[in-house]
Amino acid sequence: MANYPHNDTNGRHSGHIRLRVLGISYSQIQSGAYALILAQADGPYRIPVVVGSAEAQSIAIKMEGIIPPRPMTHDLFASLAQAFGIELQDVFIHKFEEGIFSSELTFIDRTGKEVILDARTSDAIAIAMRTNSPIWTTPEILEETGFIMEIKEAENMLPSDEDIEQSLIETDMDKLPTEKLEEMLAKCIENEEYEEAAKIKGLISKRKG
Numbered sequence: 001m002a003n004y005p006h007n008d009t010n011g012r013h014s015g016h017i018r019l020r021v022l023g024i025s026y027s028q029i030q031s032g033a034y035a036l037i038l039a040q041a042d043g044p045y046r047i048p049v050v051v052g053s054a055e056a057q058s059i060a061i062k063m064e065g066i067i068p069p070r071p072m073t074h075d076l077f078a079s080l081a082q083a084f085g086i087e088l089q090d091v092f093i094h095k096f097e098e099g100i101f102s103s104e105l106t107f108i109d110r111t112g113k114e115v116i117l118d119a120r121t122s123d124a125i126a127i128a129m130r131t132n133s134p135i136w137t138t139p140e141i142l143e144e145t146g147f148i149m150e151i152k153e154a155e156n157m158l159p160s161d162e163d164i165e166q167s168l169i170e171t172d173m174d175k176l177p178t179e180k181l182e183e184m185l186a187k188c189i190e191n192e193e194y195e196e197a198a199k200i201k202g203l204i205s206k207r208k209g
Helices: 053-063 073-083 121-131 139-145 151-156 178-190 194-207
Strands: 017-026 034-040 045-051 087-097 100-108 114-120 135-137
Touching (some): 034 053, 034 121, 045 121, 053 121, 053 194, 073 087, 073 121, 087 121, 114 121, 178 194
Antiparallel strands (some): 017 034, 017 135, 034 045, 100 114
16 A cells, blocks of 8 residues: 655644554553554654554554555555545544543645544554654653653664563573464464564564564
């Protein structure tokens, strides 16, 4: 799917904090959920956002560059918007209340009309990843919900094994030969088991450097 070009939206969000997607890990707080780790684009802060398994799967396959045999919901949404000339300008995580992040999607159509829609943060980010759209939040939310990684990790902007690859550490997949992992990856994609496919592809990529 083609990606959108984007204008600089920093003016509209002057004073706000730009974020980027760092990785997915199992949530230690809520059983059956995952933690999406967002990183401050130019700083050491990380924000964990609890997301459901379906959204985690959608985000993970995009991160790993896996192309599903059929479009997923977020792929379809992005393609539909592009087909009708509707551009996602940005995602703004504007509120954190009672443990829940609230987000807004700002769209602009061919006539320049701007429309702002509320969305679940997990859905907003999954769509933003498919349209190369920036993600913003406020300094207050960053301070309230963020945590600081170790200096070395912050400088390299790399996820830690503890936060991002815990699911791989807890399995025995790292003991399998790469050839076997590639066979498992192909089978998972064929069966549309994208969450497992993302884990396997991540391990293969790590081995190949």
